[in-house]
Amino acid sequence: MTPPLHLSLAGQAVDVLRELVLTGDIPPGTRVNEVELAQRLGISRGPLREAIRHLASEGLLVLAPHRGASVPVADEADVQALFELRTALECAAVELAASRRTEADVVRLRAVCEESRRAYSAGERFPYRLDLAFHQALLHAARSPRIAEQVRLVQQRVVLLRSGLRDDPPHQHASLDDHDALVAAIAAADPSRASDVMRKHLARVCAQMLTSLAQ
Structure with a gap:
């Protein structure tokens, strides 16, 4: 059974966003620019936001009220x-x-x-x-x-x-x-x-x- 399109896009966005974070393409301490990133990936902001929430649950992004997501800095x-x-x-x-x-x-x-x-x-x-x-x-x-x-x-x-x-x-x-x-x-x-x-x-x-x- 083929997954719903929005779920497929979100899954792809998770993989791509994880790669950008782990390779340092989006460096630690950097805020995720949803508009720019959605354009870069060629997807709407809905699937991108699902991907951001998923990576936040894995500890690869940090969500802050009114500030969005950012890549955590090591301490x-x-x-x-x-x-x-x-x-x-x-x-x-x-x-x-x-x-x-x-x-x-x-x-x-x-x-x-x-x-x-x-x-x-x-x-x-x-x-x-x-x-x-x-x-x-x-x-x-x-x-x-x-x-x-x-x-x-x-x-x-x-x-x-x-x-x-x-x-x-x-x-x-x-x-x-x-x-x-x-x-x-x-x-x-x-x-x-x-x-x-x-x-x-x-x-x-x-x-x-x-x-x-x-x-």
């Missing part, structure tokens, strides 16, 4: 709270992945790691899509849909907060090394080692973000 408390939650969720997920993974899962994880290194070595800015693809492959291996959904929401909020921060090449190299170590632990079916690597990885990412905020 230390936000970062620490998100990483407390992300650590709890993703450490549980990698333990499950190490216990439940198939050989196909390991092949996929290694492929994403290799693709990430190629892209970064070619001079691309550390691509959030590949970072998310790696963590999504981990979640697939864990086979826990409820954990996966909660991690997705937390991860994209972290991506949003990172979009306004400067690049840090040593940190990005270390993240690629962490990903390789996680794949090795999962391939070895070692839940304890996988959880330990993930915990240290996320602690370092959190510390790097807090340092960037302070600067």
Whole structure:
């Protein structure tokens, strides 16, 4: 059954608006100009407003009375709270992945790691899509849909907060090394080692973000 047109347009608007926010095309602290954005996307303001409300429910936009929507700005408390939650969720997920993974899962994880290194070595800015693809492959291996959904929401909020921060090449190299170590632990079916690597990885990412905020 084909969904109503306004719902289809709203769904498309959600995807496009999410991309604009997560890539920093609409930077943190910026107010969403509904008129300009509706013209840019070629849709009416009705579906756009539905998309704005949806992204606000995910924490990617903030709604203020009489001011409309804006992209939130990172602060230390936000970062620490998100990483407390992300650590709890993703450490549980990698333990499950190490216990439940198939050989196909390991092949996929290694492929994403290799693709990430190629892209970064070619001079691309550390691509959030590949970072998310790696963590999504981990979640697939864990086979826990409820954990996966909660991690997705937390991860994209972290991506949003990172979009306004400067690049840090040593940190990005270390993240690629962490990903390789996680794949090795999962391939070895070692839940304890996988959880330990993930915990240290996320602690370092959190510390790097807090340092960037302070600067």
